[in-house]
Amino acid sequence: MTEHSYSLTTQPAGPRARLSALALACRLAPFALLLAPGAGFAQQTDDPLVLDPVDVTAERAAVPNVTERSDSYTIGATSTATRLDLAPRETPQTAITLTREQLEDFNLTNATSALQAAGVNVQRVETDRTYYSVRGFDVSNFQIDGIGLPFSSEEQLGDIDTFLYDHIEVLKGANGLTANPGNPAATVNFVRKRPTRDFQAEAALSYGSWDTVRGELDVSGPLDEAGRIRGRVLAVQQDGDSYLDRYSLEKTVFSAMLEADLNDRNTALFGYSEQRNRPNGIMWGALSVYDSEGDPIDYSRSKSFAPDWAYWDTKDKQAFAELTSWLGGGWQSRVSLNYREISSDAEQFLAYGVPDADTGAGLFTYASKYDRIERQLLGDAYLKGPFQLFGRTHEAVVGTNWSRSTTRWSSYDDAFNIPLPAGFDGDYPRPDFDNGLTSGADYTTYRRSVYGAGHFSVTDRLKLILGANHTRLDSSGYQTGDEHSYAESKTTPYAGVTYDFGGHYSAYASYTKIFSPQHLLGADLTLLDPIEGDSVEGGVKGEWFEGRLNASAGVFRTEQENTPEYGGFDSGAGVSYYNTVDAISKGYELTLAGQITDNWEASAGFTHLFSLEDKEGRTVRTYVPRNYLYVASTYQVPQVRGLEVGGSLIWQDDTSREQGATAAGETIVTRQDAYAVVNAMASYDIDEHFNVALNVNNLFDEEYYTSLYWEQTYYAAPRNATVTLTWAY
Structure with a gap:
């Protein structure tokens, strides 16, 4: 609210x-x-x-929707869809929020585990690269505090730590208004923790399976007697091994912020954050899961082809500043400036091929020394507030944003096509990587946008949202020796309507266009054509207990041209390439989040795709589940003061991927049966400051593949547990 x-x-x-x-x-x-x-x-x-x-x-308060220490699984309002602060019931799309309470209850310390709990299908193709899909399409719109991240690297986002964020908002469906370029899947907005007016501090130490140790520190509060200057410092250190052979991860996260009331009307925020990942024994590609006869290969769940010298270090540095002004009459403006630098340094090893069904031979080598740096400069300014028209009060927002993103990468490859022995176990010597530059890229992308929207109160019950975004995108440079260049301008409209009825319910509908230039390469190693299409959604939302419990039921239809699908790996250029399909997704979605009783919190959702087909009616993207269910719930036991127990469930139906054909011409299909992963938690308040918690993941030790997005895959983690001791003041 x-x-x-x-x-x-x-x-x-x-x-x-x-x-x-x-x-x-x-x-x-x-x-x-x-x-x-x-x-x-x-x-x-x-x-x-x-x-x-x-x-x-x-x-309006500067930060009206803070979820930390709220003991809630829902939020009062979000602004991801339109920049206007709208309650879930007022937002004409499916909106899901992962609150700080839910993130902590289930120990969701990275984006991969967190987004699964918000109905996002996670496609973990390697140990350190992850794709996300919603409603059959890949998610490419990521934001921090509502500011879009242009063409962000999926390998970093796959393990972005959640400790720095108060909550994560997932707006499902297309959002071409504030998150241009438009994308039909979802917009994921990470909302930062901010300095608090009252002093608070928290420290946590956890120990988990495979000797994983994690320490957290969060201190926030006023820096002067009047509380006009406030600061916050957050830090994480994590180190541990893995269920996978030879894999380990060390992670360091740090953030510092300073917030100051310049006067009664203006507040400034300055901050810096950094995340460093140091994984060793990383997979590049995964496991070949079928043999020359098309039969599945039986591996242990710890199996990895990665040698112990392989690594993929990443560093994500962000500096940000913003000025928020209260202009009177309910009007507010905000100007934001962000600088982000993502760098990575890797030595990778790929074992590829199809093992012979009789001998087990047939795998070959490919090694690469890889360096990448992406520098992003982003600015955003908007003005929003109420206005009177025809005797009624409405709200409006107008704004502009721009960005410059420079990407450079280089690949030095070695150990080409060397046969590997049958039963290869990852034991391979490190190459010298002295063959010279194999491939590289250097290109710059500019984005300039203006947007505006109005939330019109047509009657007490009928509300209308109308808006548009006009964006110009320019890119120039080269990638893998070919020109990386385009210049596109596009206006994407947004329309939504809500109608309140029955005291607790609202009917809603929304429509928006899709437009997104791509940075992926086709089989000819040239840029894929831009994604274009449209999306429509409608349904009913409910709100009870003064907004503490929200639910929605909606149907959607999305049509998208030039949808990318992984096509394979070009060993000559050292890059992956993609094919395109024109896909139409139809389905429905149900959600529930919030407080059911005084002691019972829950978050749940179910997505069903009626169909995911091309324009000729052929089924596409078979590796995406057609049914996806998530449930998370906790209960504070009244008979034992301070005791909380809970559980969560992720279920998806069967998926498959056509892998080609055998020598006899029979189609090879890799299948993943439907599976359910159950997690459990228990937490006990020792006193008003100390809490001890136990989290058990994959409680029933389900065995399943992490993804069928690529032709190679590997097994997800078996049952594991973490114990955490937290001190809070």
């Missing part, structure tokens, strides 16, 4: 003082009327009662 704060004064009040002023005025008003001369019922007078005029002003 969007927070509103008020001030009974003829001068603008600071954000901190407004709420207390309103509360005091409401409490004293009845007594003031009773004590006023002539106001008592026993006294009558012919003179009318005249009160001095009172000026009531309304301002």
Whole structure:
């Protein structure tokens, strides 16, 4: 629920003082009327009662939707869809929020585990590269505090740590208004923790399977007596091995922020964050899972082809600043500037091929020394607030954003096509990588956008959202020796409507266009054509207990041209290439999130695809599940004060991938049967400051592939557990 704060004064009040002023005025008003001369019922007078005029002003709080320490699985309002603060019931699309409470309850410390709990299908193709899909399409729109990240590297996003974020918003369906380029799957918005006006501190130490140790520290509060200057420092150190042979990961995360009230109307924020991943024994590619007869190969779940010298180090540095201004009359502006630098350094080893069904031979080598750096400069400015029209109050937002993204990478390859012995176990000497540059890229992409939207109160029940985004995208440079260049301009409209009925329910519908230039390469190693299409969604939403419980049921249809599908690996150029299909996705989605009773919190959702086909009616993207269910729930046991227990479930139906044909011409199909992964948790408050928690993942030790997105894959983690001790003040 969007927070509103008020001030009974003829001068603008600071954000901190407004709420207390309103509360005091409401409490004293009845007594003031009773004590006023002539106001008592026993006294009558012919003179009318005249009160001095009172000026009531309304301002939105700077950060109205903070979920940490809220004990809630839902949120009051989000702005991912339109920049306007809309409650879930007011947003004409399916919107899911992973709150800080849910992230901590189930120990969801990285994006891979967290997004699974929001109905996002995770395609983990390698140990350190992950794709995400929603409603049959890949997710490419990622934001931090509502600012889009242009063409971000999926390998870093696959293990982005969640400790720095208050909550994660997942807006399903196309969003071409604030997240241009448009994408039909979803927009994922990571919302940062921010400095707090009151002092608070938290430290945690955890130990888990495969000797995984993690320490966390979070300190926040005022830096001066008046609380006008506030700071926050967050840090994470994690180190551990893995169920996979030879794989280990060391991760360091740090963030520092300073927030200052420049005056009663302006607040500035400055910050810096950094995440370093140091994995060893990484997979590049995975396991060949079928033999020359097309039969599946039986591996142990720890099997990896990666040698111990392989690594893929990444560093993600971000510097950010913003100025938020309260302009009076409910109007607010924000100007943001972000700089992001993602760098990676890797030595990788690929074992590829199809083992012979009789001898087991048939795998070959490919090694690469890889360096990449991507520098992004992003700016965003918007103005939003209420206005009067035809005797009713409406809301509007107008804004602009721009970005410059420079990408450079180089690959030095070695150990080409050397046969590997049958039963290869990852034992291979490190090559010298002295053959010179094999391939590389150097290109710059500019994005310039203007956008605007209005939330129109047509009647008390009928609300209309209309908006548009006009974007120009320019890119120039080269990739794998060919020109990487395009110049595109596109206007993407957005329309949504909600209608309240029955006190607790709203019907909704929305429509938007899709447009997104691609940075992926086709089989001819040239850029794929831009993704284009449209998306429509409609349904019913419900809200109960003053917004503490929300639910939705919606149907959707998305048509998209030039949808990329992984085609293979070009060993000559050292890059993956993609084919395109024109796909139409139809289905429905159900969600529930929030407080069912005083002791019971839950978050759940189910997605069903009626069909995912091309324009000729042929089934496409068979590696994407047609049914996906997620449930997470916790219960505070009233008989044992401080005890909380819970569980979560991820279920998907069967998937498959055509892998080619045998020598006899029979089609080879790799299949993954339907599976369910159950996780459990228990937490106990030792006292008001200390808590101990146990999390068990894959409780019933389900065995399944991580993905069929590529022709190679590997097994997901077996049952594992983590114990965490937390101190909070």
